[in-house]
Structure formats: C-alpha cells, structure tokens
Amino acid sequence: MSNFIFGRYLPLESVVHRLDPRNKLLLSFCYIILVFMANNLVSYALIISFTVGAILASKISLGFFLKGIRPLLWLIVFTVVLQLLFSPAGGHVYFHWAFVNITQFGLINSGYIFIRFLLIIMMSTLLTLSTQPLDIATGLASLMKPLRWIKVPVDTLAMMLSIALRFVPTLMDEANKIMNAQRARGVDFGEGGLLKQAKSLIPLMVPLFMSAFNRAEDLSIAMEARGYQDSEHRSQYRILTWQRRDTITWIIFVVVLAAILATRRW
C-alpha cells in the first residue's frame, strides 16, 4: 500500500505545485476532452508528450510516478480486455467463439482506450500529487460558486469535501495500525481463498468504522464548540489569485489543442 500514490500529495517546489488549484482543476477537466479528441498516432504522440512534459515540470521523477500508478494498471487492463472481447464487429476477424469476437476494430479500439485511461489517470494523479487536498477543496468550492444562484449549499459542500479529504490520510493510518494489530493476533490479510480473505476484512472494518464514527462525533462537537453554523457564508483564510503562470498554462493548452485538432483524423 505504501507504493500506492493515487490521491496523495508530494510536497515539492515546482511551477506545477504553485499553479492556482482552480486552474489545475479546470485544466485537468479540459485535458480529458483533449484526450478524447486524439484518435491517431500523431495526435496521441502529441498528447503523450504534453502529459510527460507536465510531469517533468512538476519535478516528480517519472520512474516513481509510473511505479506508483502500477497498481491501477489491473483496472485498466480489465476494462481493455472487456472492450477487446465484446466490442462490435468490424474489420478483419481474428478470433471467433460463441459471442466473443476479436476483431481489428476491437483491437485498435482497446489500444486507444488503454492509452486514454492511462493518460487520464496520469493527469489526475499529477493533480493530486502537486496540490494539497485542502487547496483542491478550496478550488472546487470557488469553482462551484455560481451554483449558489440555484440554491446549492456550496459552502456546506465545500466543508464536507475538505473534511473528507482531510481524513483520508488519518483513516489510512488508522487502517494500517489496526491491520498491524490484527496481524499480530494471527490474521493473514490477502491470503487464502476469496471467502477467507473477505472474512479477514471483518477485524479490520469493524474497528475502522468504530473509530471513524467516533472521530466524526468528536469533530462535530469540536466544531460546534467553536461556533460552527451550517449554511452560513464563510470567508477564506487563503485567497486564490490568478497568476501569470496560470495564463501561460492556458496558452500552452490552446496550442496543444490546436495541434491535435490539426493532426487528428476527421
């Protein structure tokens, strides 16, 4: 679990780390559109180099990065295999059995899906690795502000989000601690058959839920003791400001977008 970096923050000093979180969120979102625009070798080469460039700019070592997203690879491979086996017929048929077809189209399609999946995961991992969870929450809240007009409780949502994010590492630590305690009492996590593995989760989940509920109760009392009121507009301690480097990222983005539009197969 210690190699698993998805959703974690890596404190480094880089341009990417200093970007406005709102900007990073918007960029990551628009990046997904960009990924779906690409549909041939040249455009994929473009977007891959854009992604690698972004990772290099964040000063996170590429090897560490790739090693960290390896656990997610199985999820991707699973999706790709499904796509490969059950995609609609088209082009040359390589293999046919009952309702399973492996076709030329299916092969190409699953290749694309693999790369798309990988790229999107890489970019969202870069987002969380280079942005503190609280900044992401602040950024999201700020982006959601217009929703206030249609009576969405934006401030409450933002508070929920930042509390949830703040407790991810705490609960991870707690889970680790409980797992160690149960290991010391002879539990083998992740060994034996499926049923045995599922059973071994009970000594982990029950204490984890207990502690999560206890923490939630303590936290709500602590918040009320300091006068927290729901659905009240709250001012921010950290105020986000749009910098020139944020504008520059958009210039780069538009250039890449134009290049992809120019090279993609229409």
Add this chain to the structure above:
Amino acid sequence: MAITFEHVSYTYQAGTPMATSAVSDVSFSVPDHSYLAVIGHTGSGKSTLIQQLNALLKPTSGQITVDNFTITPKTTNADLKPLRQHVGMVFQFPESQLFEETVRQDIAFGPRNFGMGEADANKLADAMLQTVGLDARYAERSPFELSGGQMRRVAIAGVLAMRPKVLILDEPTAGLDPQGRQEMMALFDRLHREQGLSIVLVTHQMEDVAQYAEQVAVMHAGQLVKFGTPHEVFSDADWLRANQLDMPRAAQFAQRLAKRGVTWQQLPLTADQLADQLAARWPREGDAHV
C-alpha cells in the same frame, strides 16, 4: 541470548522520494526472561524498533534474533505465524483492535487464528479475563459497551491469550488514570516474575522504568544512544537533560537533596529506595535540616 539486534536499520518507503530513515544501525542484546524498557522522546524510532520484533516491519538491513527466530530483510510472510504467536504485541491504544460481538470471542480470536479449538479458546479467554482483573460476567458483554480502561484490559487479554513468550508493550498505560496505570504495570510485572515472560516496554513514564525495568535502551533520532541498567542510564542528569529525558521523580528529589549536602551510596530511583536510604541515615544524623 533472547533478543539480539545486529546493525538493524529501517527506512520508511525506501526507494521513493518520501524515504525517511527511522532506525539506523541499532545493535544490542538482552538475555532470556528480561525486562527491557525503551525510552526516548516522540519520533525517536521506538515504535519502529519494536514493530520489527514480530516482523510487522522487516529491517531494511541487519538482523534480529528472538529466541529461535531470525528476522532479516529477506524474511517472507509465509513463515511468520509461529513468530507472531511467540512475540505478543500490545499496540498503543490497543482497545481500537476490538471488533467481536462478545468480550470472550474477542479474546479467543488470537488463539483461534493460531489453530486452537473453539471450546479450548473460550476457556482460555475466561482465564485471561481473570488475569487482567475483569469479572467473569463481562465475558458475554459487547466490548463496545465497556469503559475505556476495561476495553484496554480486554485487548491486552486478547494478546496474552496467544500465550506469547515475549510481550511487547507500546505505551500500555497511556490515557489511563493513575490507579489503572499502577494495576496495569503490576500485572505486567507479575507476568514477568511468575511466568517468566520477557517484556519489552516502550514508555514515557520514567518511574515505571526505574521500578520495573532491568535494562534500558535510549533512542534518539533513530539511534541507540545509551544502553544499560536504570542506574547507569539515570545517573547522568546533564546527559538526560540534553536528550530531553526526565529523571524519575524520586531521583530528582534525591538529587536536590544531594545539592544540600546529602550523600547517597547509590542514587535512589524509586520512592521505596529513597525511603529506605533516608530511613537508614535518620538515626545516624539525627538532624532535621534535610
């Protein structure tokens, strides 16, 4: 030699940008049936050190020997069960490991995992409940209905039920009231003396170190900076202060008396030793100015 550390180092997340060294090049050994206290301020590597004793963490380099077991960086997860039964581990705030429906089932959980039958494990659970000083009627209760101190006792009973030969205690009295603390420490002392359990105690309570420990290991910034008997460790007040460690209260008192001209044959570390030495000198000096 019951417990031997040979050039043991441990690095968290080795090989990543987040790698941090927690324990570096620690070597020491304690004989069979000993009572070792590990002290040092927060973050000095105490917990990392002791979690290697039952291979919850495997050393990044070096070798640990516990009785017939050897733990090296190459130790695999396959053959750990006998070791984990041999070395019982009570974590900080162990009550957070309780999960079963009844106290009895929770205490029996460890023995059952190590292959004991249900009837035997339940009988053992009831006996352990008594050992930790809880009434038999708690056996049928849910562990979550108990008070914090009682939950702690149940959790400790759950570890003792595995019949370990080495018992590791990571700040077992943190958060208990003074009476609970005393009872708990007396229980461990009894287990040590009557059943010959080797005990490794991590603590911030210097009084407990002075009263119970036979050896003391002082950790500082991941390194073992001092190893010896309580008398050797507590004799140098300046060194202790430099390492942000306290003296036992009785020893502090004795030292202040020493500044007023009282001489000690050996610096008393516990209230009992202090009282004995004072009582011995009283008729001789017959003077009340101290």
